[in-house]
Amino acid sequence: MVRLFGTRISFRGEHMVDRAFRAFSKTERRVFSTFLIIFLASAALMLAQVNAAYMVTIPAHGGSLSEGIVGAPKFINPLLAVSDADQDLTALVYSGLMRRGPNGTPIPDLAQSYAVSDDGLVYTFVLKHGLVFHDGTPLTSSDVAFTISQSQASTIRSDVRGRWDGVTVETPDAETVRFILKKPYVSFLDNTTLGILPRHIWEKLTSDTFLSSDRNIDAVGSGPYQIDSVARTRDGKGVVSYTLKSFTHFALGKPYIDTITLYFYQDGDAALAALKSGAIESLSSIPPESAQAVSDGMENLVSFPEQRLYGVFFNQTEAPIFAEKAVRNALEQTVDRARIIDQVFHGYATPLSGPIPPGILGYEPDLPPTPLTADEITQAQKAMTAAGWTLDTTKNEFVKKVKKTTTELHFTIATRNIPELKAIAGILKENWEQLGARVDIAYFDEGDLRETVIRPRKYDVLLFGGVFPSESALYSYWHSSQRNDPGYNITMYANSTTDK
Template sequence: MEDKETPLYMRDFKIPLISYGPNVPYPSFWYKIISSFSPKQFALFALFTIIFLASATGIMRKIGDAHLVVVPLMAGELREGVIGAPRFINPLLAVSQADRDLSQLIYAGLMKPSANGGFEGELAESIHVSDDGLTYIFTLRRGLKWHDGKDLTADDVVFTVNKAQDPSLKSPKRASFEGVLATAKDTYTVQFVLSQPFASFMENTTMGILPRHLWADIASDVFPFSLLNSGAVGSGPYMIERIVNDKRGIPLYFDLEPFQDYALGSPYIKRIKIRFYPGSEELLNAYEKGEIESVAALSGGTVSELRKDGAHAVGAPLPRIFGVFWNQNQAEIFRDKAVREALDLSASRSFIVETVLSGYGVPIDGPIPPGSLGEPTKEELLSISESSLRNKERAIELLESAGWKQNEEDNVRYNKGRKLSFTLSTADTPELKDAAMLLKTGWDSIGAEVTLKIYELGDLNQNVIRPRKYEALFFGTVVGREPDLFAFWHSSQRNDPGLNISMYTNSKVDKMLEGARRTIVRSEREDLMREIATTIKSDSPATFVYSPLFLYILPEKVKGVDLGAITTTGDRFSTVSKWHIETERVWRYFLDK
């Protein structure tokens, strides 16, 4: 039956039937009131109702924004590519990028680099340093665990340091702990007593700690051959989920999963897959095919090309120098200082930075990079950019006056039967190969005969650098946040595992290097560092070429990345436990709980 009392515009308007309980009358009077509205009144009522609901929604949203916070979720996967297969996933033996990257992810140190360029506790909860700078006392966090569930204690720390000091192990970390006595005062307390103050000691405590219960029965001479160097067990943010090898037993990739008991809290990215490639060409092909989505330590030119195709790149200062190190034991011509100085003058530093690095670097001519203690002045850096033609002319004059005459038949210089000829060894990466080619071109133009020898990075480290089997080596060295040049230039570090790859010897520099380690006052240490750099530069044991920026291709989906100051490529993972891909909004109340 037609309802003639209800206005036409109200006939489809229904009030929901709501149960108010048995003793509460149904509010039918609201329906009668609304039914009595004229069309104009009803339209106004509807408008005001919409405005009210919209305002209420906005207010509720503001209240939600004030009390809801965005938090990371444990989710997502990051696929990263690295050149070279790992051999020593061991903080005492790691040399290659693959070794260092995996060691950074799998192991934890007492301290770790912070995003602001300093250090913060990782396994250590607190630290006390004596006024004389000789005693460091670290207190460990309670409840620390290894990836296999065993307890981590002060005994593990002492064991690791003692192993690093063992001369038969030949650890690259040995020089960092010379003259240091490590003692476990109790389960959670480690004391280091230094024989003399060491201004850079805090950086040494970022070294990853080994599990004593797994390594204690392995003799130092078989340490490098242990399966634990591949199936590593640490206490870092990520642990090995699985390893996939090829038919020859060489790792293709590692799948890493979050360590739930990590000292600083379980990481958020659910899986990190590290894939290994023999060279840069294979690495970049894998990136272009989408097999991997992040790549580190690329050349500036490569990054510039990838960015044109939409790649997302981040960068950070890198306290690292690249140069050519002269091995006078393998090539007698380098004993002639005129040869070393002429080669230094004709090195095309600025051109290399602009073309090979696409400007992502700084030309240098000394052992300390910009941004480090004792860095070159602006005037000194500016002088490096002198005309390459002028430097070439000076180099030729220097060789001529030293008796090196150019042969018209082969355009190579000779001096008393000696030929100005040598091999230049470097790694199979685009940046190093391209820069080495430009160095060769410049040196050929002044009458030198240079032959390039290119090696896979792991092969270069293991079979060329460590046994010092090269005439000239184009390579990079990391001087650290608070540069300690001892391992690179002290005469005691000429042989492996020392890093004095020029086999440089100068008793005056030795004393200054030892003094710089003992000097706690920063201004005094800076003066010493400058004097050391000036003396080394004057002796020309190497041709310093450039200091690069650290460049990292990383997908934009990864948030929370703060690289800070990078010392080694592995340092990019210093804050990996905070990286995340997915988030959710939760009430602040539940976080407080």
């Protein structure tokens, strides 16, 4: 028997050890006990290190999260969602055949499996068995076909319509959906991340009531979260917050967080104030100029690249001066990108001179931009002069005379009335007026910009910013078939080689 720290330790052959221990002198016993304690402590430490090395932390179900979003939702509907608030809620409430995974690659959601024909024209999806919407109604292939038919309807005027033009949908049975394309489309799987509408709710509505339906606010989908309650403004026309609860029958398994409450704020300042006061636990899409201030005292500030593109689009139809390559080149060469990145985005932006953004195959990174110099402006002016333009030094404005026709380098930038776009427009105006252009700026609210400017293509220059979700957006922005509404080829670029 051996006692350590008052605890009796017994083991086989303990009597022999006991006799040997008693035969030790006091000094030998003290040394033996010291080494034994060191041995046991070392063994315990080694076991702890081994345990830590092989231990895997896994999330637990439960808990809640409160998050702030700038802007108010209007359309919790995959066919109509445009704003950040709309899109965030739509992603939580709805499921598509596929869903974008953590790295942006589509992974099966409602789909159990899919197959693509050798010629790339036929995509066949098999749904998981037992799928249901939040109200318990079974989700079948007819719901998928209905959603696509609504996206293609000209009366709905969905922004995703262009991605489904010419696609035929077949439903051989309740769990099989077949898409037939006219031409191979390598990014077609991205299209199938579109959320599926419940046919039994939406088929009763006309095109007019489709847009005004309360179901755009009290939405029913099959996504990871279902709407538990909606807090509205006093007049009942706006939304203050949503409370979402996890959906047990979500196709990818019940989410880990039980409850999510989303609060909506008119501007970034109000949202930041709510975060700092503890009214909300998290806030997404913090304005770049606020990132440093927010990081002070915050437990966790996560920075990650967002595929939100800001670009200038010239409309040669409305402003024929942009048909001249010399004009386009001179304007492009005199944009102070370094100043825009530094002053507007506070370093949280990447320069882009081509149509393909980071993260998409074919992207070519630009060199870090340098501030615009007087020499660069002079070189651009010389190129304009070589192309037949004359700088009127009294007005500092380029003009071009062809026979009896005089053309001025004068145009208007149309953009949305939000701080970052207004700041960019101001810098562009300053840059281009240094070149020798006369530049006006017209600001629009989001709805007016879409309906009166973008859709009818009524602009000289469009300064536009928006989320570029995936490779499929390249088709909407650059394919010849998307030159007219509802496509987003807002330069009306046409090239048969590029189309292929």
